[in-house]
Amino acid sequence: MAMRDTTEHLQELQRAIAQLAETANDGDRWYQRLDQFPWNASGRLHRWSAKVAARLWPNRVATPLVLTRLLGETAALNAQLWQETQFLRQEVQGLRQEMAYWGDKGRSPAQDAAPAPETPAAAKAPENLDLDDFYIAFENRFRGAPEEIRQRLTVYLPHLEALGREPRRCSALDLGCGRGEWLELLRDWGYQGRGLDLNRAMVQHCRDRGLTVIEQPAVEYLRSLPDRSLDIVTGFHLIEHLSFPALMSLFQETRRVLKPGGIAIFETPNPQNLVTASHYFYIDPTHRNPLPSLLAQFLLEYSGLERVQVLALHPHPVPIQTGHPETDAVLNEYLRSAQDYSVIGYKPA
Numbered sequence: 001m002a003m004r005d006t007t008e009h010l011q012e013l014q015r016a017i018a019q020l021a022e023t024a025n026d027g028d029r030w031y032q033r034l035d036q037f038p039w040n041a042s043g044r045l046h047r048w049s050a051k052v053a054a055r056l057w058p059n060r061v062a063t064p065l066v067l068t069r070l071l072g073e074t075a076a077l078n079a080q081l082w083q084e085t086q087f088l089r090q091e092v093q094g095l096r097q098e099m100a101y102w103g104d105k106g107r108s109p110a111q112d113a114a115p116a117p118e119t120p121a122a123a124k125a126p127e128n129l130d131l132d133d134f135y136i137a138f139e140n141r142f143r144g145a146p147e148e149i150r151q152r153l154t155v156y157l158p159h160l161e162a163l164g165r166e167p168r169r170c171s172a173l174d175l176g177c178g179r180g181e182w183l184e185l186l187r188d189w190g191y192q193g194r195g196l197d198l199n200r201a202m203v204q205h206c207r208d209r210g211l212t213v214i215e216q217p218a219v220e221y222l223r224s225l226p227d228r229s230l231d232i233v234t235g236f237h238l239i240e241h242l243s244f245p246a247l248m249s250l251f252q253e254t255r256r257v258l259k260p261g262g263i264a265i266f267e268t269p270n271p272q273n274l275v276t277a278s279h280y281f282y283i284d285p286t287h288r289n290p291l292p293s294l295l296a297q298f299l300l301e302y303s304g305l306e307r308v309q310v311l312a313l314h315p316h317p318v319p320i321q322t323g324h325p326e327t328d329a330v331l332n333e334y335l336r337s338a339q340d341y342s343v344i345g346y347k348p349a
Helices: 005-038 043-055 066-103 108-113 131-142 145-159 179-186 202-210 216-223 244-257 274-278 293-303 325-335
Strands: 173-174 194-195 230-236 258-269 308-312 340-346
Touching: 131 202, 145 179, 145 230, 145 244, 145 258, 145 308, 173 179, 179 194, 216 244, 230 244, 244 258, 244 293, 258 293, 293 308, 293 340
Parallel strands: 173 194, 173 230, 230 258
Antiparallel strands: 258 340, 308 340
């Protein structure tokens, strides 16, 4: 339906509801006066007046004031949703144009318009600052013990088995593989997996454990792969580190390199848990911004994957109990709910 047709339809609906409400008001006022009249003086007059009212307002019973009020509120909400939908369509169109521009130019319009400012000397990282070693120490402190992480990741093994493919013939790529817990789990279950990471210390750590890991940016490496060359692509706590254009490129390249029916899994912190969104997320200084599960699900679907599902993970083990069930339900939903989630999608067969 065209925008003008929809707008006219909403306006016509609102006018009809206003007329309906006025009719119901008139009928209610008449019936209230009938109820206030001393009908004991004449039962016949009462019956006659009721018949007249029924002829004048035949819809009084079918359309009481509460119904017209609800219809009016529904029409108002529809009008508001229509306006917001048009705004979102314009925003999406603008994003598509900007992303196309970036894809052609390799730079944003703002970067092309102005020269890159020089980094102040005080802001430059010292040459001897080893951030790779720092991040390994950070992971060991805040990520959890490798044995614990491997146990958590077993939740995904049934999804791989459901592919119905022989593990030793499946090619798997783990983006941002870190210490290699998932790669070790894949190896233990017979899958052929390799990983990517930009942290040289992490890469060496994985290689020392007999894992195949490449030091290269994820999108750059994906672009070097042929179409339909992988069965499994994963990224655990990776996407919250990426800019939006890089994230879109990552998802689009993931779809391209997956074989038909192949699976993509991306795990990230869950901002619906307010403690995670406002506190734990920002403990990692390399995080960019939280990604709501609805957004991540939409981005995978927009990139061409299907049957995309959201898997809630790692709820707080101790729920809040105040003795008030309704209060507890709200507090637990936003303060004790899943601390992480994953989006899982499949390339169309």
